[in-house]
Structures are given as C-alpha cells and as structure tokens.
Amino acid sequence: MKLSxxxxxxxxxxxxxxxxxxxxxxxxKHTTIEQMDDGDPLSSKxxxxxGPQHPATHGVIRLVLQLHGETIEKVKLDIxxxxxxxxxxxxxxxxxxxxxxxxxxxxLSPYSxxxxxxxxxxKIANVEVPERAHYIRMIGCELARxxxxxxxxxxxxxxxxxxxxxxxxxxxxxxxxxxxxRLAGHRFTVSHSRIGGVxxxxxxxxxxxxxxxxxxxxxxxxxxxxLLDRNRLFFDRNExxxxxxxxxxxxxxxxxxxxxxxxxxxxxxxxAPYARYDEVEFGIPTRLEGDNLARxxxxxEEMSESIRIIRQCIDKLPKGPVRTDNAKQxxxxxxxxxxxxxxxxxxxxxxxxGICPPEGAESYHAVEAPKGELGYFIQxxxxxxxxxxxxxxxxxSNLQVLENILDGEMVADTVVIIGGLDPxxxxxxx
Amino acid sequence: MALELNETLQKTIDGLSDNxxxxxxxxxxxxxxxxxxxxxxxxxxxxxxLKDEHHFVFLTDxxxxxRYTSDERFEVIYNLVCLKHQTRLMLKVRCExxxxxxxxxxxxxxxxxxxxxxxxxxxxxxxxGHPDLRRIFLPEDFDYFPLRKEFPLLGIEGSxxxxxxxxxxx
Amino acid sequence: MGVESxxxxxxxxxxxxxxxxxxxxxxxxxxxxxxxxxxIEMMAFAGPKYDAARFGSEVMRxxxxxxxxxxxxxxxxxxxxxxxRRIWDQMPDPKWCIAMGACASTxxxxxxxxxxxxxxxxxxxxxxxxxxxPRPDAVLHALxxxxxxxKTEHSVMLDT
Numbered sequence: 001m002k003l004s005x006x007x008x009x010x011x012x013x014x015x016x017x018x019x020x021x022x023x024x025x026x027x028x029k030h031t032t033i034e035q036m037d038d039g040d041p042l043s044s045k046x047x048x049x050x051g052p053q054h055p056a057t058h059g060v061i062r063l064v065l066q067l068h069g070e071t072i073e074k075v076k077l078d079i080x081x082x083x084x085x086x087x088x089x090x091x092x093x094x095x096x097x098x099x100x101x102x103x104x105x106x107x108l109s110p111y112s113x114x115x116x117x118x119x120x121x122x123k124i125a126n127v128e129v130p131e132r133a134h135y136i137r138m139i140g141c142e143l144a145r146x147x148x149x150x151x152x153x154x155x156x157x158x159x160x161x162x163x164x165x166x167x168x169x170x171x172x173x174x175x176x177x178x179x180x181x182r183l184a185g186h187r188f189t190v191s192h193s194r195i196g197g198v199x200x201x202x203x204x205x206x207x208x209x210x211x212x213x214x215x216x217x218x219x220x221x222x223x224x225x226x227l228l229d230r231n232r233l234f235f236d237r238n239e240x241x242x243x244x245x246x247x248x249x250x251x252x253x254x255x256x257x258x259x260x261x262x263x264x265x266x267x268x269x270x271x272a273p274y275a276r277y278d279e280v281e282f283g284i285p286t287r288l289e290g291d292n293l294a295r296x297x298x299x300x301e302e303m304s305e306s307i308r309i310i311r312q313c314i315d316k317l318p319k320g321p322v323r324t325d326n327a328k329q330x331x332x333x334x335x336x337x338x339x340x341x342x343x344x345x346x347x348x349x350x351x352x353x354g355i356c357p358p359e360g361a362e363s364y365h366a367v368e369a370p371k372g373e374l375g376y377f378i379q380x381x382x383x384x385x386x387x388x389x390x391x392x393x394x395x396x397s398n399l400q401v402l403e404n405i406l407d408g409e410m411v412a413d414t415v416v417i418i419g420g421l422d423p424x425x426x427x428x429x430x
Numbered sequence: 431m432a433l434e435l436n437e438t439l440q441k442t443i444d445g446l447s448d449n450x451x452x453x454x455x456x457x458x459x460x461x462x463x464x465x466x467x468x469x470x471x472x473x474x475x476x477x478x479x480l481k482d483e484h485h486f487v488f489l490t491d492x493x494x495x496x497r498y499t500s501d502e503r504f505e506v507i508y509n510l511v512c513l514k515h516q517t518r519l520m521l522k523v524r525c526e527x528x529x530x531x532x533x534x535x536x537x538x539x540x541x542x543x544x545x546x547x548x549x550x551x552x553x554x555x556x557x558x559g560h561p562d563l564r565r566i567f568l569p570e571d572f573d574y575f576p577l578r579k580e581f582p583l584l585g586i587e588g589s590x591x592x593x594x595x596x597x598x599x600x
Numbered sequence: 601m602g603v604e605s606x607x608x609x610x611x612x613x614x615x616x617x618x619x620x621x622x623x624x625x626x627x628x629x630x631x632x633x634x635x636x637x638x639x640i641e642m643m644a645f646a647g648p649k650y651d652a653a654r655f656g657s658e659v660m661r662x663x664x665x666x667x668x669x670x671x672x673x674x675x676x677x678x679x680x681x682x683x684x685r686r687i688w689d690q691m692p693d694p695k696w697c698i699a700m701g702a703c704a705s706t707x708x709x710x711x712x713x714x715x716x717x718x719x720x721x722x723x724x725x726x727x728x729x730x731x732x733x734p735r736p737d738a739v740l741h742a743l744x745x746x747x748x749x750x751k752t753e754h755s756v757m758l759d760t
Contacts, residue, residue: 014593014682018569025562052683053633055662060635060680080567081680082636084714085576085583087552092583100709100732107637124461151640170647177644188733189637250487250513253541264513266488271516363461364509364520366490377493377507390493392509400544426636429567568714569679576713585713590678593685593722 023047026064026076045073050414052081058155058418059425061399067411075406077399082429090389094354095121096195096331098389103189105393106427108151109144111137111180112369114193119274120365120376121195125357127329132320133197134276135313139210140183140192141275141367142306142313146217147176148370148422149299153224156296156419160237165227172220175213182206195355196330197323207314214310221303228296238292242405242417245290254401255394256372257302258421261287261294268368280312292420299422302370329355354384364392371395371422395428438515439464442484450476465507467522470532476521477508477538486510486519489535492545494553498579503527504555508535525555534560552577617754624668624694625750626656628743631667631691633684636674638701641733650736655743664690669746671739672723675703676716685722694753696746699725700739702732 012019026047050063060081066074086105090098095117102113115137122129154169177187183206184190184199192199202210228234244254249262259266265286269277285301287294324330327346336343359382366375372394381387398421406417435443446454446466453472458465468476480486491509502524510519525532534557536542546557547566554575557563564570572590574581630652632642646652646660653659661667664687676684688697699719702708705728707717719725726749727742 015569017571083567084710085712174649251540388495392491593682
C-alpha cells in the first residue's frame with residue numbers, strides 16, 4: 001500500500017480541503033525517500049487518528065499518527081476544535097467586560113488568568129493597586145496553581161491506569177472550590193480580580209477555610225508522594241518517556257513546568273515579579289532530565305512551594321482597601337453605587353466606556369500561570385476597547401513541543417506524554 | 431532619544447544601530463517595554479544577529495496586528511527574551527496589504543513554526559520558506575482571515591459548514 | 601387474550617413498558633462530550649462529592665456504542681460540530697442528549713464567528729442546563745429530568 005494511496009482511501013465527508021492538507025503535511029513531515037512495501041497486505045505502517053473526541057486527550061485535540069507497529073514514526077497535531085476567536089471578541093468589549101472570557105481560557109486555574117489580564121491593563125493604563133489586593137491576588141493565584149496541578153495529577157495518573165487517584169485529587173479540589181465559593185462567590189470560573197484591585201475582601205470564613213487547607217493539604221501531598229515516588233510501575237511508565245532535551249527546550253519554546261523540567265529555571269515570578277512576589281520567599285523547582293518523571297517531580301514540588309507562599313501571604317496580609325479609589329480606573333464599591341449619586345455615575349461610566357489607556361500605548365505583561373508564561377500584549381487606541389489584545393498562551397507552545405517529542409515513542413505512551421505536558425485546549429485554541 | 435534602557439538593552443540597541451543602521455527605523459519605549467522597528471527585508475539577519483551576539487535565544491510569542499492604514503497595513507511583533515541578562519525586547523516589522531509576505535524565522539527559532547501559522551490564519555500574512563504553512567485554528571475550507579478589521583465578529587453566513595442532520599448510511 | 605379482556609386493553613404491554621423504562625432510567629450511562637470548562641464540572645459531577653453513580657450513571661462510557669445519554673459540555677465550534685454529529689449518529693437508539701451549560705444551549709457568552717450558537721442547531725437536545733458552568737447539582741437535576749422523560753416513553757406499546 002503506497003502512502004500516496006491514503007488520499008484515495010480517506011473518504012472525508014466534511015471539510016474535505018482540510019483533511020486533504022492535513023494528511024498531505026503528515027506525508028511531507030521528515031520527508032525522506034523510502035520504498036514502501038508494495039502490495040503486502042500485512043505491511044506494518046498504519047495511520048492512526050486519535051480524534052478530537054478521545055477519553056484521554058485532555059480536551060479536543062486531534063493527533064494524526066503514522067505508526068510502524070507500536071512505534072510512532074511521525075505525528076501531526078490538528079488543533080482549533082475549540083477556537084472561538086477570543087481575540088476578536090476582545091476588540092469589541094471593554095477591558096473589564098473581557099474578564100469572564102479570561103476565566104474560560106485556562107479553565108483549570110481561572111484565577112491566574114484574571115490576574116494576568118488585570119496586571120496587563122494596570123501596566124498599560126498605569127493603575128495603582130493597593131497592597132491588600134496584591135496579597136489577596138497572590139493567595140488566589142497560588143490556590144489556582146494547586147488546583148490546576150491537582151487536576152493534572154489526577155488525570156495523568158488515571159490515564160496511566162490508577163483510576164482511584166482521580167477521586168482523591170478531586171476530593172482536594174472540592175475543598176479549593178469551597179474556598180473559592182466563600183471568597184469569590186463561584187466555585188470555578190471566578191472573576192474575582194478587578195482592574196485596580198479585587199472585587200471584594202476576604203471574609204473571616206474564607207480566611208478560616210484557607211488556613212484549614214494549608215494545614216491539611218501538606219499531609220495529603222505526603223500521601224501522594226508515598227504512593228508514587230517509589231512506585232515501580234509509575235517509574236516504568238514515566239522514566240525516559242517523552243524526553244525534551246535541554247538544548248532543544250528553549251529553541252522550541254517550551255513553557256512552564258515543561259521548560260523547568262528540562263533544566264531552565266525560567267519563572268516569571270522571578271524574571272519580572274508582579275504582585276509582591278519579590279517580597280515572599282519561594283524556590284523554583286528544576287530538573288535536568290526532561291522526561292515525564294521530571295515534570296511530575298517539578299509539579300509536585302511546585303505545589304508545596306505554593307503552600308509556602310500562601311502561608312507567607314496570610315502572615316503578611318496588610319489592612320486596607322481592596323480596590324483603588326480612582327473613579328476613572330476602577331469600579332467604585334457597591335456601597336457607593338447604591339447610596340451615592342457620584343458612585344452610580346462612576347459605575348455607569350465604567351461599564352459604558354471603561355478604563356481608557358493612553359492612545360498609541362502598547363505593552364506586554366506576563367504572569368506565571370500553572371501552565372507557563374501567560375502574557376497579554378495590548379495595543380490601545382485611546383478608547384475603552386483594546387485595538388489589539390494578543391494572548392500568549394503557554395499551552396499553545398507546549399503543544400508544539402508535543403509535535404516534536406512524540407516521534408519515536410511508543411503509541412501507548414502518547415497518553416501519558418500528553419498528560420505530562422498538561423495542555424488546556426481552551427487556552428491553546430483561544 | 432530619551433530612553434531609559436538597562437545595560438543589556440542599551441548594548442543591544444547600540445549593536446543594532448551599528449550593524450543595521452539603515453534597516454533600523456525606530457526604537458521607542460511604551461509602558462516600560464522596548465520596541466524596535468526594522469525593515470522587513472532585514473528580518474532574518476537581525477534575528478540571527480540578536481540570537482548569536484546578544485543571547486536572545488527565547489522567542490516567546492509572535493503577534494500580528496492590523497493597523498487599518500492604507501500603507502503598511504499589517505504589523506508583526508516578535509517577543510524576544512534574553513534569559514542570561516533577564517531582559518525582553520519586542521521587534522516589529524510591517525508589511526503591505528496587497529499579498530503581505532515576510533520571511534520566516536523558523537530557521538532561527540523552531541518555535542516560530544506554529545506562531546507564524548497563527549499569524550497566517552488570522553491575518554493572511556504569508557511566510558516565505560515556512561516548512562508547513564497551513565491554517566492552524568480554522569479548517570482549510572474557510573476562506574477568510576478573521577482578525578482583519580473588516581471581518582464581522584459574527585462571521586459570514588455560510589462560510590463554514592454545519593453537519594447535516596440526517597445520519598449518513600452507507 | 602383472556603387476561604387482556606379481564607384487566608383492560610394494553611395492560612400487559614404497559615406493564616412491560618414500565619419495567620423496561622424503569623430499567624433504562626436507572627442505568628443511563630452518559631457519554632461525556634466534554635469540550636471545555638463544563639467538562640471540569642462534569643468531572644466533579646462524576647467525582648466523590650456529587651456522585652453520579654448513585655443515580656445509575658455508573659460509568660462514563662467514552663465509546664458511543666455503549667452509552668445512552670450524551671452530555672455536551674462546553675462550547676461547540678463549527679470545526680468540532682461534525683465530529684459531534686458523527687458520534688451522535690453512532691450511538692444506538694434509544695438515546696438522549698443533555699446540553700450542559702450556556703455555551704452548549706445557545707452559544708453562551710461566545711457570540712462570534714467560531715462558535716455554533718447552540719448545539720440544537722444540529723442535535724436533538726432533550727434537556728438544557730443553564731449556568732456557566734452549572735453546579736454539579738444542576739447536572740444531577742438534569743439527569744433526573746432525563747430519567748423522568750425516559751419513564752414516560754412508549755417502547756413496547758404501540759400508539760394506535
């Protein structure tokens with residue numbers, strides 16, 4: 001079966017042009033001149049489509065794999081099954097109106113996306129944020145990091161076979177959901193951060209829940225370590241699997257824990273600190289091997305570093321307002337809106353026009369989301385709507401890494417490697 | 431130019447203006463970030479120079495913009511990071527509206543592959559020498575470039591098909 | 601038949617009907633079409649706190665041939681719609697569909713070129729759940745509504 005016959009055998013009933021070009025590009029990848037076995041019905045080359053709907057792909061990606069027996073010869077990724085044109089939507093909304101869309105991008109850790117947008121707009125519009133808001137944002141971001149890593153852990157280990165682990169990590173995630181419920185009003189897609197601060201202060205109940213969590217979570221983490229750290233099965237499945245060599249990692253622009261597991265200690269919290277990260281002490285876990293096991297260790301250590309940061313933030317939390325008072329830059333508090341005329345007018349103006357950064361200003365600001373460097377490049381035209389908002393999503397780059405490290409692996413390891421890279425399609429497809 | 435650059439950026443900008451004097455159009459700062467605009471034909475040379483001499487080894491992002499002006503409509507911005515000296519530089523290039531084309535930098539940084547595909551998908555800017563220039567988010571059957579300012583937000587009726595609701599039987 | 605004439609027409613078939621419906625309702629295995637953030641709430645719905653297994657949805661069957669209910673969770677793009685329709689066609693009858701969340705029901709907050717404004721443009725939806733994302737309690741409520749719907753189906757008895 002000549003490989004060129006694949007075009008005739010694929011009988012696409014929708015998006016014909018798209019399927020044709022995808023299989024063509026698979027054929028052209030690493031093109032060498034090879035003699036295919038003519039007419040041998042048991043020829044062991046096969047094209048496998050790990051389609052958009054698959055239990056183990058985290059979200060909707062499509063992998064087209066060319067297999068030789070069990071080994072993957074080439075792979076091409078097809079993304080865009082979750083593309084909604086969020087950047088085009090951003091050009092039609094005010095900066096604050098865009099906040100809920102950021103939640104739905106990296107939907108495993110919504111808080112960090114909110115903070116990313118807020119800090120980017122605050123940078124371009126030169127807004128000053130009160131101290132207390134900075135610390136509340138840090139607590140929220142670190143909780144989101146723990147939540148995201150817990151889901152990664154549960155699904156990766158479930159994909160590797162240990163299904164009950166998923167239930168354990170979800171039990172912990174429910175505790176974080178409870179904290180978010182008390183803190184921001186919604187379990188999951190909170191839009192707690194506002195431009196100029198946060199929406200509301202931490203109540204005593206929420207603070208109690210956070211302290212409770214920081215006490216109980218390290219014990220759970222120890223249990224997970226006990227189960228997996230010396231587990232022969234886990235090691236066999238993850239050691240030397242999906243290796244990203246150190247010399248390739250920067251060139252292919254791996255981000256986040258994937259880059260740190262390949263040897264580079266690049267963390268935006270240390271590179272360009274935002275929100276008082278320069279006043280708390282924490283380490284950046286790094287490994288040199290670059291395989292799936294290294295990524296596992298990096299993320300587990302990141303979780304304990306996050307608990308450390310939360311404890312320091314709780315100690316250092318200053319008293320004060322949680323949002324800046326400037327009416328042109330931030331929403332007034334609900335008290336003012338309900339009981340004073342100026343407050344109501346300011347609220348109306350903020351909703352109608354919104355914050356207007358200076359005309360012609362452009363800026364880029366990144367935060368360290370759990371998946372990597374999440375950055376916003378904003379170009380402003382002086383109105384309340386951005387002229388251009390480019391979102392630099394870490395999962396997009398990490399999926400490009402996937403296309404490059406999967407050649408030569410076994411097909412059964414695909415699932416574990418995808419799990420180890422932890423892509424979120426809502427973010428990668430924007 | 432009243433620019434407050436740190437040491438690395440000062441050296442970089444000096445190096446650029448020494449080696450590419452006629453290709454470097456302007457250098458400015460906005461909200462704390464440094465932008466350098468160059469001519470589109472010098473793109474690969476400048477990128478190679480920045481990567482080799484000034485250690486800008488990490489290409490974080492490539493963003494496209496529609497300036498909606500009659501000349502030099504599209505602008506592509508390269509977000510470069512130097513890990514050694516902890517600095518960031520944004521490189522800008524502009525191209526025309528009629529068949530916009532730039533040379534690919536995927537020979538300099540492999541990461542540019544998918545990022546340039548995204549710019550092509552959204553704006554229609556082609557990249558000469560790109561190993562695999564296809565659309566990345568939208569299917570190939572789609573004929574428009576969504577992030578151009580004239581494309582309506584709600585899309586164009588019939589530009590992308592929905593499945594038919596009778597099951598296909600063989 | 602003697603029994604029929606004594607107890608009334610259609611008595612036996614309605615008894616069989618209720619038995620079949622009871623069995624189907626209490627074993628509605630969902631096929632999660634988890635696309636986006638609602639998928640995370642769907643995982644929580646199957647998780648330890650809001651347990652779907654006690655309602656009969658014991659396993660989340662990812663194979664369409666083995667499932668009854670398809671839960672579309674998340675926004676559906678035009679590119680993905682063909683895959684979803686194909687999977688729906690592969691599910692054997694009887695089958696039901698739950699559109700979970702605002703995005704699956706009507707396109708939600710994503711009013712733009714890429715998103716299908718409601719999965720009911722190409723799928724016959726039985727229950728819509730509002731929310732962004734809906735709490736797992738709301739998904740359980742929808743599952744119970746589907747169970748009620750199943751219990752009123754006519755499978756054996758023919759409408760004369």
